[in-house]
Each structure stands twice: as structure tokens, then as C-alpha cells.
Amino acid sequence: MSAPLNSNGHATDSSERLRPLGPEEVSGEARALYDAVVNSPRAQGPGRNILIREDESLCGPFDAWLRSPGIGKIFEKAGMALREETAMDPAVREIAVLTVARAWGINFEFQVHAMVAKMLGVPEAAIEELARGENPAFERDDLAIAYRLATELVQERRVREDTYQAAISTLGEQVTIEVVTHIGFYQLVSGVLTTFDPPDPSVQVPAPALKPKPYAPAIQLFDAASTTRSVRRLREDPVSDEQIERLIRMASYAPSGGNLQPWHIIVVRDEEKKAALGRHYHEIWSHYAASRREMIKDLGDEQKAPLERSLQAGDVLGQNFGKAPVICVFVFNPDLLHITDIDADHPPVVGGASLYPAVQNFLLACRAEGLGSTLTTQLCEVEPEVRKILDIPKPWAPFAFLPVGYPVGRGHGPLNRRAVDQIAYKDSFGESLFASET
Numbered sequence: 001m002s003a004p005l006n007s008n009g010h011a012t013d014s015s016e017r018l019r020p021l022g023p024e025e026v027s028g029e030a031r032a033l034y035d036a037v038v039n040s041p042r043a044q045g046p047g048r049n050i051l052i053r054e055d056e057s058l059c060g061p062f063d064a065w066l067r068s069p070g071i072g073k074i075f076e077k078a079g080m081a082l083r084e085e086t087a088m089d090p091a092v093r094e095i096a097v098l099t100v101a102r103a104w105g106i107n108f109e110f111q112v113h114a115m116v117a118k119m120l121g122v123p124e125a126a127i128e129e130l131a132r133g134e135n136p137a138f139e140r141d142d143l144a145i146a147y148r149l150a151t152e153l154v155q156e157r158r159v160r161e162d163t164y165q166a167a168i169s170t171l172g173e174q175v176t177i178e179v180v181t182h183i184g185f186y187q188l189v190s191g192v193l194t195t196f197d198p199p200d201p202s203v204q205v206p207a208p209a210l211k212p213k214p215y216a217p218a219i220q221l222f223d224a225a226s227t228t229r230s231v232r233r234l235r236e237d238p239v240s241d242e243q244i245e246r247l248i249r250m251a252s253y254a255p256s257g258g259n260l261q262p263w264h265i266i267v268v269r270d271e272e273k274k275a276a277l278g279r280h281y282h283e284i285w286s287h288y289a290a291s292r293r294e295m296i297k298d299l300g301d302e303q304k305a306p307l308e309r310s311l312q313a314g315d316v317l318g319q320n321f322g323k324a325p326v327i328c329v330f331v332f333n334p335d336l337l338h339i340t341d342i343d344a345d346h347p348p349v350v351g352g353a354s355l356y357p358a359v360q361n362f363l364l365a366c367r368a369e370g371l372g373s374t375l376t377t378q379l380c381e382v383e384p385e386v387r388k389i390l391d392i393p394k395p396w397a398p399f400a401f402l403p404v405g406y407p408v409g410r411g412h413g414p415l416n417r418r419a420v421d422q423i424a425y426k427d428s429f430g431e432s433l434f435a436s437e438t
């Protein structure tokens with residue numbers, strides 16, 4: 001279902017985005033840049049056949065930069081300056097690059113620098129751990145701090161205070177600045193390689209390859225969680241199988257009691273089935289909305305307006321539920337639930353705790369993909385009809401219905417939620433965790 005991965009670990013269906021240029025095809029500033037690259041120290045020794053292909057075209061970011069030699073020559077020089085005119089220990093430098101290459105999943109960049117790192121005495125075990133996506137343990141403090149700096153910058157977009165202090169005391173101010181600049185430079189290189197996805201070198205790089213990771217869009221966790229809201233107005237544009245695979249993959253990461261994963265998902269694209277679900281949804285929603293409107297009819301305008309707005313959004317979904325490009329129906333097997341509150345004097349909720357985390361993960365993945373969806377449960381009221389439409393055998397039963405599509409308008413955005421000081425208690429129920437001490 002997913003597009004095949006190339007050796008850079010990227011899902012791609014266009015193997016060659018830019019046709020590599022040979023030296024005879026470039027002139028002027030571009031030819032000067034080509035010559036600067038092939039005559040530079042980076043293209044001498046064992047790296048030469050990796051940087052220059054058999055047809056004499058350039059690997060790495062340089063082929064792309066031949067098309068913009070004005071900036072290409074600056075970055076070629078910057079790359080050389082970072083190698084030749086800094087006080088960075090070369091192994092520190094390489095650990096920083098390897099960490100960036102791993103984060104971006106760029107195999108070519110990783111292998112080239114793994115080869116160099118090995119020659120510089122970086123332990124092979126650490127390189128292999130990096131290639132596998134594990135956290136390496138470094139004996140050398142300077143390598144450990146370079147790894148930490150790069151990891152925090154690339155993954156968290158910040159540097160923790162203890163990491164900063166450790167960097168300054170281990171590397172000194174100058175080298176810390178150089179390492180951070182180096183990390184930034186390779187983020188730039190990674191962006192160029194990711195965008196233009198150049199073909200591999202003509203020779204095999206004698207270094208461990210990155211363990212390929214399936215593509216996943218990057219979004220900071222807190223950014224995603226704080227903006228994932230119900231998106232009820234959906235465009236009819238198609239949603240690809242690859243995207244659906246990623247949504248389901250994210251859902252599958254959810255925890256469940258005993259790790260029994262008591263749920264499956266039915267991806268409904270069939271127009272008739274979607275329309276049948278849509279008709280039921282519309283009917284149930286209309287009744288629900290009418291009763292809600294009756295309940296709120298005597299409220300003052302200020303209180304009523306937001307409730308009415310959300311009902312109107314619900315009306316739009318109600319009218320268009322069956323037209324969503326995809327409806328994902330989550331089904332569960334009750335025999336696999338361990339319901340620890342079954343005898344409590346309130347309706348049991350623990351069973352659902354093995355089910356709905358998967359739905360929330362799915363919604364977060366929608367957010368990351370730029371897709372919108374809404375967790376809906378109203379169709380559970382017509383379970384026998386849903387069973388018939390989707391051929392769901394007993395004891396399986398549906399528990400969530402998610403229409404998925406691209407949002408009309410901006411879709412996700414700020415949430416309306418209670419402040420944390422209204423929901424968190426200190427030691428016992430009732431006393432606010434965040435109350436100021438007087």
C-alpha cells in the first residue's frame with residue numbers, strides 16, 4: 001500500500017526529481033562550483049567515488065546547487081569552513097551530522113558520515129546504534145554532548161539548560177557555537193537532499209545503512225495536541241491509501257489493557273456504504289440537535305451563541321457525513337476487554353480505555369497529515385443496522401465512526417478547554433494543585 005522507500009528511506013514514487021548534471025552541461029559560475037567541489041579536500045581520498053558518480057555528476061546537495069551557483073558557492077565554502085576553520089574535534093563534528101542525518105532519515109548522508117566517523121575512531125558500536133535508531137552510549141564526553149545537543153535541537157527545537165551548561169563546560173563557547181552552526185548547516189543540507197532526493201552514488205558506501213523508518217510527518221507533540229479539534233466541514237478531495245496507512249499506524253501505537261489491542265478498523269470508501277451510514281447519522285443527529293436546541297432555547301444570547309455555533313457545525317457534518325472521502329469505523333471485541341470497574345456503582349468506563357486512546361492517536365495523526373476528522377459515536381445507537389451495512393460479525397461491535405477528509409478552511413486550531421488549575425488537585429480531591437501559597 002505505501003510507496004516503496006528509496007535508499008534515503010523516503011517514500012517516493014518519483015525516483016529522480018532533478019536530472020544529475022555532468023560537468024559538460026554546466027558553465028560559468030556553475031562550472032566553477034563543480035570544479036570547486038571536485039577539487040576540494042572532501043572529494044579526495046575514499047570519499048571521491050562517493051561524491052562523484054561514474055558519469056561525473058555530483059552526489060549530495062551539490063548537484064542541486066549547480067542550478068543556483070550564486071548560493072551554491074557560498075554553502076560549498078561554508079561546508080569547507082566548518083571542516084577546516086573551526087576548533088571542532090572532527091569526531092564531534094561527525095556525531096553531530098550523523099544525528100541530524102538520522103533524524104531526517106537520509107541514508108546517503110548518514111552512510112558517508114558514518115564512514116568518516118569510523119576513520120576518525122568513533123566506536124563502531126555507537127555508529128551501529130545510531131543506524132538502528134537507538135541512543136548510543138559514548139565514553140567520550142565531547143561526543144556525548146554533541147549527540148545531546150543535536151538531538152535536542154533537531155527533535156525538540158530547544159536546548160535544555162543542563163545540556164547547554166554541559167556543552168559549555170565540555171566543549172567551550174567557541175566549539176559549542178561551531179557545533180550548533182554545523183548542526184544547522186546539515187539541517188539545510190538535509191532539506192535539500194529531502195526535497196530533491198538525488199540518486200545514489202555509483203559505488204556502495206562501506207558503512208552501516210540507516211534502518212529505514214516508514215515516513216511520518218513531523219509535528220511537535222504539544223503543537224499537535226493543543227490544536228487537534230473536531231473538523232466537521234470536509235472537502236471531497238481524495239485521501240490517499242498511504243495517508244490512511246499512517247493514520248492507522250498511529251492508532252496502532254495506542255496502549256490497551258494487557259496489550260490485547262481489542263479493536264480493528266474498517267476503512268469505508270464504498271459510496272453506497274458511506275451513503276447508508278450518512279443517512280443514519282443525519283437522522284440521529286437531527287433528533288439530537290433538535291433536543292439540544294430545545295434545551296438551550298431560553299438561555300441568554302451570550303451563553304446560547306457558542307452552543308448554537310457548535311450545533312450548526314454539527315448540522316453541516318450531519319448533512320454531509322456520507323460524503324466524506326473516507327469513513328473509518330473502529331470496531332471492538334468485548335471478549336477482549338478487562339473491565340475492572342464492572343461492579344462499580346457507576347456505568348463502567350474502563351473497557352473504553354482500551355479503545356479510545358487509539359482513536360485519539362488517529363486524530364493526532366490526522367492533524368499531522370493536514371486532514372480533519374471528528375470522533376463520532378452516534379451511530380452506535382443503530383448498531384444492528386451498522387452491522388448489516390459493514391458485515392460486522394458478533395461479538396465485534398462498532399465504537400467510533402470517523403469521517404476523514406481535508407478541512408474546508410483552516411480546520412484545526414486553538415481549543416476551548418478548562419485551564420489546568422481547574423482540573424488538577426494536590427494530594428486529595430478538591431485542593432487546587434496550582435493554588436498560590438499564602
Ligand SMILES: Cc1cc2nc3c(=O)[nH]c(=O)nc-3n(C[C@H](O)[C@H](O)[C@H](O)COP(=O)(O)O)c2cc1C
Pocket residue numbers: 228229230231232314317374375376377378379415416
Ligand atoms: C465520546 C465522544 C463522542 C462524540 N460524538 C460526536 C458526534 O457524534 N458528533 C459530533 O459532531 N461530535 C462528536 N464528538 C466531538 C465532541 O463534540 C468534541 O470533541 C467536543 O465538543 C470538543 O470540541 P473540539 O473537538 O472541536 O475541541 C464526540 C466526542 C467524544 C469524545
